[in-house]
Amino acid sequence: MAWDGTLTPMPANEAFASKIQVFEPHRASLPPLIPYIKEFWTRRTFAIELARFSDKAEYLDSRLGKVWLVLNPLLLGFVYYLVVTIIRPGGSLPGLTRLDHLLIGLFTFYFAQNCVTAGALSITMGGRLILNQAFPRALLPFSCAIQAFQQFLPTIPVYIFVLLVGKWAYPTTQLPGWTWNFLWIPFILVCTGLTGFGLALVFATLNVYFRDTNKLLTYITRIWMYLSPVLWLPESLRGNMKVLLYINPLGPVLNATSRVWISGESLNNSTIFWCLFWAAASIMIGGYFFISRERDFAIRI
Amino acid sequence: MPQDLAIRIEDLSITYKVSLEAKRTLKNAVMRASLKQKERTRTIEAVKHLSLDLPHGSVLGIVGSNGAGKSTLMRSIAGILSPTEGRIIVNGKISTLLALGVGFNPALSGRDNIILGGLASGLNMDEISNKTDEIAEFAALPDGFIDLPVRTYSSGMYGRLSFAVAVSMTPDILLLDEALSAGDAAFKEKSFERMRQLCAEARTILIVSHALATVTDLCDVAIWMHKGALVAKGKPEQIVDDYLKFLNVGSLPSNYEDM
Numbered sequence: 001m002a003w004d005g006t007l008t009p010m011p012a013n014e015a016f017a018s019k020i021q022v023f024e025p026h027r028a029s030l031p032p033l034i035p036y037i038k039e040f041w042t043r044r045t046f047a048i049e050l051a052r053f054s055d056k057a058e059y060l061d062s063r064l065g066k067v068w069l070v071l072n073p074l075l076l077g078f079v080y081y082l083v084v085t086i087i088r089p090g091g092s093l094p095g096l097t098r099l100d101h102l103l104i105g106l107f108t109f110y111f112a113q114n115c116v117t118a119g120a121l122s123i124t125m126g127g128r129l130i131l132n133q134a135f136p137r138a139l140l141p142f143s144c145a146i147q148a149f150q151q152f153l154p155t156i157p158v159y160i161f162v163l164l165v166g167k168w169a170y171p172t173t174q175l176p177g178w179t180w181n182f183l184w185i186p187f188i189l190v191c192t193g194l195t196g197f198g199l200a201l202v203f204a205t206l207n208v209y210f211r212d213t214n215k216l217l218t219y220i221t222r223i224w225m226y227l228s229p230v231l232w233l234p235e236s237l238r239g240n241m242k243v244l245l246y247i248n249p250l251g252p253v254l255n256a257t258s259r260v261w262i263s264g265e266s267l268n269n270s271t272i273f274w275c276l277f278w279a280a281a282s283i284m285i286g287g288y289f290f291i292s293r294e295r296d297f298a299i300r301i
Numbered sequence: 302m303p304q305d306l307a308i309r310i311e312d313l314s315i316t317y318k319v320s321l322e323a324k325r326t327l328k329n330a331v332m333r334a335s336l337k338q339k340e341r342t343r344t345i346e347a348v349k350h351l352s353l354d355l356p357h358g359s360v361l362g363i364v365g366s367n368g369a370g371k372s373t374l375m376r377s378i379a380g381i382l383s384p385t386e387g388r389i390i391v392n393g394k395i396s397t398l399l400a401l402g403v404g405f406n407p408a409l410s411g412r413d414n415i416i417l418g419g420l421a422s423g424l425n426m427d428e429i430s431n432k433t434d435e436i437a438e439f440a441a442l443p444d445g446f447i448d449l450p451v452r453t454y455s456s457g458m459y460g461r462l463s464f465a466v467a468v469s470m471t472p473d474i475l476l477l478d479e480a481l482s483a484g485d486a487a488f489k490e491k492s493f494e495r496m497r498q499l500c501a502e503a504r505t506i507l508i509v510s511h512a513l514a515t516v517t518d519l520c521d522v523a524i525w526m527h528k529g530a531l532v533a534k535g536k537p538e539q540i541v542d543d544y545l546k547f548l549n550v551g552s553l554p555s556n557y558e559d560m
Contacts (some may be wrong), residue, residue, distance in 0.1 A: 019473065022304070023380055023389040046420040055416055060450075132399040133421050134380035262542040283428035295383045298376065299317045 020260050030292050040136040047139045056060035070156045073110060084231055097262060103162060104261045105230035107155040107255055110190075112196035112250055113221050114148035115141075119200025120207050120214055127301045128205040137294040138180045138287070139203045145197040149189075157260075176264025182262045184267050191275040192253045198282025199249065201290035208293075208300045229254045250280040302390045305473055307505035308335040308378060313387035315348040315373055315529075344517065347373040347528040350387070355522075357393070357473070360496075360506045360536050362516030364403065364544050365526035371509045373477050374526070375399060378507065392506065393473025396422055400478070401463040407452035411442060411462055414451050417467040432469045440465040441496075461488055468495050477501060478509045513541045 059065045082100050121142035123130065126140050167173055207213040225231075227248055234245055234255040245251040252274035259265045267275075302309050321341040322329060348370045355361055363371045377383040378389055379397045383535060404421030405414045408515060415436050419429040437447045440462040442454075451459060468475070486527050501551035510516055516523050516537050525532045527547075532541055 019391075019393050021380060021391045023377065023384060023391070025386060043420075045422070049416060049420055049426075050383050053406060053409055053413055056413070059405050060408050128400060128403050129421060131376070131381065132394070132397060132403040133423075134397070135423070136422070178444055209325060210330060211324055212326040212328055216327065298381050 005134040014211075026295055027106065028209060029140075031295070033291075036136055037041070038175060040142075042168075043135055043139060044142075046252035047143035048146055050140075053152060054143070055147050055150055066154070067126065068157050069151050073103075073107055073155050074158055075273070076110075077106050079226035080106060080184060080231060094262055096170050096176055098165065100159070100175060101233065101258055101262045102231065102258055103280040104159050107152060107230075108192055108226055108254060108257045109228060109230050111148055111152035112192050112199075113225070113252075114151060115145040115193065115196025116199045116203055117217060117221060119197065119212075120150060120203035120217055120287055121256065122200070123204045123208050123297055124211065124301065130297050130301055131151065136291075136295055138201065138290055141200040141290075142197060144200060145193055148196065149193055152189075177263065179264045181260055181264055181266045186268075188253055188256045188260065188275065191256075194251050195282045197255065198279070198286035201286030202282075205290045205293050208297055224248070224250070234258055249282055252278055302392060303474065305356050306390075307357045307359070307392050308352055308353070308507075309390040310351055310353040310378075311388045311390075313351045313374075313389060314346070314385050315350055315377055315382060316344060316346050316369075316453060317386040318342040318344050321539045345398065346529050348377065351529075351531045352387075353524065353531070353534070355507075357504060357505055358500070359522055360500050360508065360518035360520045362523040362540070363507065363509045363526060364511075364513065364516060364523060364540060365532075368528070370529040371493075371526055371528040372399065372478055373529075374539075375478055375507060375509060378474075379476055391474065392551065394423075395474045395476065396467060396470040396472030397476045398464065398467035401460050402451075403463070403465070405451055407458075408450055410449060411437065411440075411447040411454070411544070415466055418463065418479065419469070419480045422467060422470055424470060428487075431541055436462075439469070439491070457488070463529075464492060468492075468499070471502075472504065474505045474507070474535065476507050513545070517541055 040216075045072065046148050055066075059068060062068060064071065077099075081102055085095070086100065122140035129140070130137065163175060167175060167177070175191075203213060203217060227244055228250050230244065237244060244256050252271055256267050256271050256275055259267060259271065263281060302305060321343055321442050325340075330340075343449060351374065352368075363374065366379070372510065373382060375397070376399065376420050378391060379395055379399070380391070381397075402414075402418070404418045406417060409417070410432065416426075416429050419432070419436075420426070423433075439558040440458070442458055442462065445456065446458065455464070467477075496506065501518075506519075507522060521538045522534065524534045525540050525544050525547075533543060
């Protein structure tokens, strides 16, 4: 070394002792999980505010602004209602019940789908953040899941409004009024959000390695919706086809959605188990896949 | 690691493979698999066997040509890139300013971006709320601009706001990559003043700069990197002098050839 200068070390700040970080080589394995989860929790405000500001920026230049949050799913529901009534006119369900089942099914499905599609892009689109700041990368898909939830929330009053108008217009409808079974709804939404977030972690990682994953996802989500009890009722499945409700990560939550919102029933143990199973499986598989590879993201982007 | 050290780098090497394909896609992967071909890649040795100890309170300047590994070194110290070999131990809270406007959303106002940028840098909401006015004042934006979308800012205003957010933190270690080039002469002087203030508070600062005067003015120690390797470490004036000679001559000085 050519240097012969002297550097007087400054007195060490005692607080530094608790902030020692060691960066070492790694293979595709999980980093220490407890510090990771602590850091994730400490910086959750970043994910929440990122979701809030992304939402704000998305509708800033639109004349109707956040009204689109309600209009969009409502128009979508109307389109699918036309499709369903044209394909199966006079099906087993009365028109209002069919419309309500379709609406709440679509709203819930799109909540999960938005978690996955926006989350899948969150890493490749967040390149500047990934390259220039160190933070748990899972915060980016998490932020997308929060944003999807924020965009889902306004659809609930819309659904309730449609339901009330329907009950007023058709007093004989079988649709339930207030029931304590509605207390299952937060459970269903938490399971939907966790499943969506877990799947977002999988697709976000895949999208880093294969940039056309997102194109494929467009078709996957469309097929996924047709295989989910959104356009059809869970009870309409017969025999071996019932397996569709269990091998589909969103099958159990959409089944539960229909059971609580449309039938006003409580959830049985089997439905609760499968909702929890897919939420836990998605988080564990997605979490492992994502976190074990996230240290490579800065190189791959 | 001794408590007086802010950063210890032990035999650090960072190597990575870059794909020679125009785009990595699932379609290409399937095609390659069907033809039993391997992906064409190139191995980049960005940092080679670099060791360095940096005491608390040092201001380290890093000089070197493009591709020398300076930014890779900074990112590895920040924990953004992992070492391939060796180890980095960092003793303190790090703040980075490796690029301008990280975390910013051009559609949002300066005020909103202060919150986003601050949160991205690791500040919490209370800290940001307390500092918003201070940051806006430091960035010296014209009247009313703080509430306008950042996409309406000039590049100088954008740079000043980014810089103001980064230095609003009170990190133990601050990593700056060409950030001092933000703004005009008056803002540069203000930036230097803030740097000196941070140094006086015993912060450790690492500066990557092609503006060699910055290195000699602000730093008390400098390193010169070339093609991923550490060529020399020493007093900034000496390092800058040797580096300038190298730039003029085009080859390493004979006393560095063995390094």
